[in-house]
Amino acid sequence: MVHLDNITTKTGDAGTTRLGDGTEVTKFDPRIECLGSLDELNAHLGLALAGPVPATYYDWIRQIQNDLFDLGAELCVPADSEIQIPPRITNHQVKRLENWLGKLHKKLPALSSFILPGGAPLPASLHLARTVCRRAERDLWKLADQEKVSDQGMIYLNRLSDLLFQLARITEDPENPAPLWMPAKKAE
Template identity: 55%
Template sequence: MVYLSRIYTKSGDQGQTGLGDGTRVNKDCPRVTAYGEIDELNAVIGLLLLEPNVPFAELLLSIQHDLFDAGADLCVPMVANEQNALRITPEQVSRLEKAIDHYNEQLAALNSFVLPGGSKASAWLHLARTVCRRAERSVVTLMQQETINPQVMIYLNRLSDLLFVLSRTANDNGKKDVLWQPGKSRQS
């Protein structure tokens, strides 16, 4: 369990922060960047949940918990024979895949890319998707330097797909999607 009695410690005033294992690192190191972008994604989902009548609010709330798990996973470097570390699991990924399949079966196939928008909830979901993709790229950067739980990368990859599917669902199951028209604004 987490216990926070003081909010400011002054220990980061020189540009360093502590990882979950107590190691001190620079605040711009790839590990901190990766879990910081996951935290940003969580905040975007929190904003989306302020929208009234989000039909999949319970799913999004469970994803917020998963994102804290992913941040905790990345915050503690992997070591051989570790025990009790909070890590993203294949079951968490599987839950996303089931949600993708469930919501996607209600959508018509696309013949163009979808522009962010259509509805406010859909626009928030597209923003969450793009932040998720950025977090993925940061995790890839971290993976090139350190060993991490590969389930974090898989989870983020599935999550960005789910956020896309949910953005279409929020657009009246795709009926209000705004489709890209290549070259539409070019001068003739």
């Protein structure tokens, strides 16, 4: 378990921060950018959970929040560090997301148009989380371009963005559905 006595360390006042192994890096280091995107994604999921959420999906999202912390813990230490963190996101977590996606796929009709984010608060917030998830995935790929990171983390984020899209669809309010995209030609 983590124990934090003091939140204000003042170590970041000069534009740097420390990784999990004590390595000092700039606040715009690709690893920090990725960790920041994961943190933002987790905060958006927490906001989604602040409103009414069906129990099953609440449990799924809470599990995802824990997975994102696991991924962040894995990423906070560089692969070449003397401190070695075993992969925390494995094929198990990826398969769990794929299982959930399969369950949603069976319940949802095929799409005949793109969906514009909006409608009720819960699906709109899940669409926002999806876009942040896509950024986190891109940030992780940028980091992977520079150094070794676990492939499973990248796969996990890819599946997660799909799951968040489907969760936004399944939680739509029939009285306030997300609008459909109307191409310019049709809108005229």
